[in-house]
Amino acid sequence: MDDFTLPGLKEPVEIPKIDQGAMAHSQPFSAAPDHQIALGFPGELVDDWHDKAIAKFGEILDSQRALKVYMDACVKCGACTDKCHYFLGTGDPKNMPVARQDLMRKIFRRYFTWAGKWLPWLVGAKDLTRDVLDEWYSYFHQCSQCRRCSVYCPYGIDTAEFSMAAREIMDHIGMGQKYCNEIIGKVHDIGNNLGLPEKALGATLEDLEEDLEDETGIAVRLPLNEKGADILLITPSADFFAEPHVDGLMGYAKVFHQAGVSWTLSSKASEAANFAMFIGSHDQMGKIAERIRDAAMELGVKRIIVGECGHAWRVAYNFWDTLVGPFDFLDPNYPIPQHICEFTYDLIQKGELTFDKSANDHITPTFHDSCNVSRASRMGDMPGGQFKIPRDIIKACCNNFVDMADDTIHENTFCCGGGGGLLTDDLLELRAKGASPRMGAYDQVVKDHGVTHLVAICAICKTQFSKIMPMYGFAMDDIVGVHQLVSNALILDGQETNEENNGETVDE
Amino acid sequence: MTAAYAILFYAATLILIIGLVVKIRQYAMTPAPLKIPTTPAPTTKQGVVLRMAREVLLFQSLFRANKWIWLFGWMFHVALVLVLARHLRYFTEPVWNWVVLIQPFGIYAAFAFVVGLVALWIRRIAVERIRYITGPSDHLMLLILLGIAGSGLGMKYVAKTDIVAVKAFILGLLYFDWQPLPADPAVLIHLGLVALLMIVFPFSKLLHAPGVFFSPTRNQVDNPREIRYAPDATSNAAPGE
Ligand code: SF4
Ligand code: SF4
Numbered sequence: 001m002d003d004f005t006l007p008g009l010k011e012p013v014e015i016p017k018i019d020q021g022a023m024a025h026s027q028p029f030s031a032a033p034d035h036q037i038a039l040g041f042p043g044e045l046v047d048d049w050h051d052k053a054i055a056k057f058g059e060i061l062d063s064q065r066a067l068k069v070y071m072d073a074c075v076k077c078g079a080c081t082d083k084c085h086y087f088l089g090t091g092d093p094k095n096m097p098v099a100r101q102d103l104m105r106k107i108f109r110r111y112f113t114w115a116g117k118w119l120p121w122l123v124g125a126k127d128l129t130r131d132v133l134d135e136w137y138s139y140f141h142q143c144s145q146c147r148r149c150s151v152y153c154p155y156g157i158d159t160a161e162f163s164m165a166a167r168e169i170m171d172h173i174g175m176g177q178k179y180c181n182e183i184i185g186k187v188h189d190i191g192n193n194l195g196l197p198e199k200a201l202g203a204t205l206e207d208l209e210e211d212l213e214d215e216t217g218i219a220v221r222l223p224l225n226e227k228g229a230d231i232l233l234i235t236p237s238a239d240f241f242a243e244p245h246v247d248g249l250m251g252y253a254k255v256f257h258q259a260g261v262s263w264t265l266s267s268k269a270s271e272a273a274n275f276a277m278f279i280g281s282h283d284q285m286g287k288i289a290e291r292i293r294d295a296a297m298e299l300g301v302k303r304i305i306v307g308e309c310g311h312a313w314r315v316a317y318n319f320w321d322t323l324v325g326p327f328d329f330l331d332p333n334y335p336i337p338q339h340i341c342e343f344t345y346d347l348i349q350k351g352e353l354t355f356d357k358s359a360n361d362h363i364t365p366t367f368h369d370s371c372n373v374s375r376a377s378r379m380g381d382m383p384g385g386q387f388k389i390p391r392d393i394i395k396a397c398c399n400n401f402v403d404m405a406d407d408t409i410h411e412n413t414f415c416c417g418g419g420g421g422l423l424t425d426d427l428l429e430l431r432a433k434g435a436s437p438r439m440g441a442y443d444q445v446v447k448d449h450g451v452t453h454l455v456a457i458c459a460i461c462k463t464q465f466s467k468i469m470p471m472y473g474f475a476m477d478d479i480v481g482v483h484q485l486v487s488n489a490l491i492l493d494g495q496e497t498n499e500e501n502n503g504e505t506v507d508e
Numbered sequence: 509m510t511a512a513y514a515i516l517f518y519a520a521t522l523i524l525i526i527g528l529v530v531k532i533r534q535y536a537m538t539p540a541p542l543k544i545p546t547t548p549a550p551t552t553k554q555g556v557v558l559r560m561a562r563e564v565l566l567f568q569s570l571f572r573a574n575k576w577i578w579l580f581g582w583m584f585h586v587a588l589v590l591v592l593a594r595h596l597r598y599f600t601e602p603v604w605n606w607v608v609l610i611q612p613f614g615i616y617a618a619f620a621f622v623v624g625l626v627a628l629w630i631r632r633i634a635v636e637r638i639r640y641i642t643g644p645s646d647h648l649m650l651l652i653l654l655g656i657a658g659s660g661l662g663m664k665y666v667a668k669t670d671i672v673a674v675k676a677f678i679l680g681l682l683y684f685d686w687q688p689l690p691a692d693p694a695v696l697i698h699l700g701l702v703a704l705l706m707i708v709f710p711f712s713k714l715l716h717a718p719g720v721f722f723s724p725t726r727n728q729v730d731n732p733r734e735i736r737y738a739p740d741a742t743s744n745a746a747p748g749e
Pocket of ligand 1: 073074075076077078079080081097098152153154155156157
């Protein structure tokens with residue numbers, strides 16, 4: 001599998017020399033016609049793709065101010081050129097954010113500006129050819145939409161907006177990406193990305209309940225489709241069985257149990273992820289979000305809490321209300337939606353959780369800020385709550401905590417390398433190389449402070465790191481979730497445990 | 509020559525104003541369908557105004573990104589403002605007091621302007637990554653700006669021009685009472701390039717100036733859970749929401 005060489009572990013990161021075309025071969029598998037058609041896209045590249053692409057491009061420009069402004073505003077200052085983990089990991093100049101934007105901007109200039117029409121050589125305008133299209137397919141699938149570039153750009157130009165739009169255009173001419181589009185299909189058909197049907201989900205949850213009882217001696221529940229519960233938990237489906245995700249799910253269950261709240265999962269909305277964001281389809285994004293709203297109404301819940309998942313939190317926090325709101329049927333006394341970390345943090349603040357920190361003494365954790373939580377959403381009341389809250393939870397249940405270098409955490413965080421719909425084995429080389437800046441920063445705290453584990457609150461990060469960390473000489477299970485640490489250390493109240501107890505709701 | 513330059517300036521002014529109005533209207537009328545502020549972002553409108561002020565006045569994001577680009581870029585922009593302010597003396601009669609006061613700073617600024625631009629140009633050529641993203645229009649822009657600065661400084665220090673006559677020409681343009689323009693090469697180059705810059709403004713990357721105010725990642729309030737964000741065509745006309 002390893003027919004590529006990984007960049008070394010360096011902190012501070014070294015800016016590579018430009019290596020033209022280094023990643024030109026990297027392309028994800030394309031979506032099968034069935035998967036395309038299921039989402040309302042053409043099955044394969046349409047004959048009039050050129051005109052269709054330009055028409056769609058124009059439509060997007062007229063409906064999204066961000067893109068409209070960003071096409072014009074870039075001054076080629078170069079501030080973003082060394083900010084993308086994919087450039088840092090591959091040296092391919094087209095992975096510099098501004099160069100990635102330019103793949104689209106040159107077409108924009110040619111077809112939508114006066115200067116590009118008459119003086120194409122002067123402003124770098126190009127015709128949309130098949131080669132350009134292939135280049136789009138390659139390099140707009142080398143952007144994890146992590147927004148790191150947008151933090152540093154003097155105009156806030158967000159390359160993620162470009163790659164979302166490019167993918168939307170490509171989908172509309174029949175050039176979809178297999179990984180994302182297949183998964184979106186599964187969400188519609190079955191309810192989650194993994195294609196786990198209700199029966200299997202129910203059985204899995206029962207098994208987990210047994211595990212929890214074996215571990216704690218207490219009947220901690222993982223309810224499914226329970227009408228009248230107060231809280232609907234929407235969590236990434238990886239939490240149902242993948243390692244280390246599932247340990248986090250058990251952590252949520254323990255916290256809910258200890259808080260004495262009634263809660264439920266839904267089989268209809270058994271997935272927090274919303275991959276439609278990655279393909280830039282507001283339409284699909286709304287449809288996927290809709291089923292969560294429907295599930296919440298059908299179950300009659302009062303609150304929605306979202307599990308550990310980065311982009312899902314962005315969609316939930318920023319987009320749900322706009323796309324499928326208002327959520328006025330929920331209890332306005334709680335944030336709509338609420339992040340599981342906010343929920344746990346509140347309990348900790350109120351002194352309602354008791355931890356045996358020594359249970360985590362074998363762990364010296366550091367925290368990996370996930371892109372979509374850090375740069376595209378918030379937790380708590382204050383800007384930056386998304387940095388403080390998860391760290392405070394970790395500190396509440398661990399004795400040791402170390403942060404990585406300042407320019408690699410908080411809003412400066414490096415992507416895990418697998419976000420934005422790239423978490424697929426056909427892009428393994430890209431994922432492995434793109435992880436190098438994060439791995440370098442991690443390696444540094446491992447060496448300097450004896451850090452043993454990387455903690456994340458994102459299903460994609462967790463999956464990516466369990467695959468990639470071994471390539472960099474770390475163990476597969478060195479990646480853990482915040483609620484996994486919570487689960488290790490939380491001491492449950494043995495006494496009042498009773499399955500029937502959920503009628504008597506103690507709201508925090 | 510006088511007539512040609514007079515017409516050139518009227519045309520350039522019209523193109524600049526109409527071009528900018530059209531562009532700004534486009535930016536303002538295009539909906540921003542979703543909340544996409546780059547976080548951590550302010551949670552109030554006042555906060556956004558402050559964030560924007562820090563971006564526009566101090567180039568906060570650029571500072572965090574790269575100290576050299578920030579230094580030269582900021583220097584060049586501040587110098588530009590001072591130089592422009594200094595030039596108000598050619599547009600006002602009697603000259604406003606504060607314009608008189610800043611005259612010496614305006615002169616220093618002209619040198620800072622040149623130093624900033626030259627440094628940026630050197631980076632553009634010397635730094636491999638920036639060279640890669642640089643196109644002909646980027647060089648041309650620097651050339652125009654340096655041409656303006658060079659001819660301006662030339663008039664002041666090398667081949668002194670009849671600045672009183674130039675001022676009369678400019679005031680003549682303003683009051684539609686044309687006065688002869690001294691036919692010094694430096695004056696003609698200086699004014700010609702300024703007119704050219706005004707003309708290309710609405711068609712070039714100079715649009716970053718109005719653009720930054722419309723950038724959703726910078727001008728949106730981070731409050732989607734507090735206030736439902738439900739943009740429609742009309743409520744979108746104003747930035748900041
Ligand atoms: S930082 Fe922004 S303006 Fe500068 S080159 Fe990158 S995208 Fe363009
Ligand atoms: S959004 Fe992230 S992955 Fe995409 S170009 Fe910017 S830094 Fe790179």
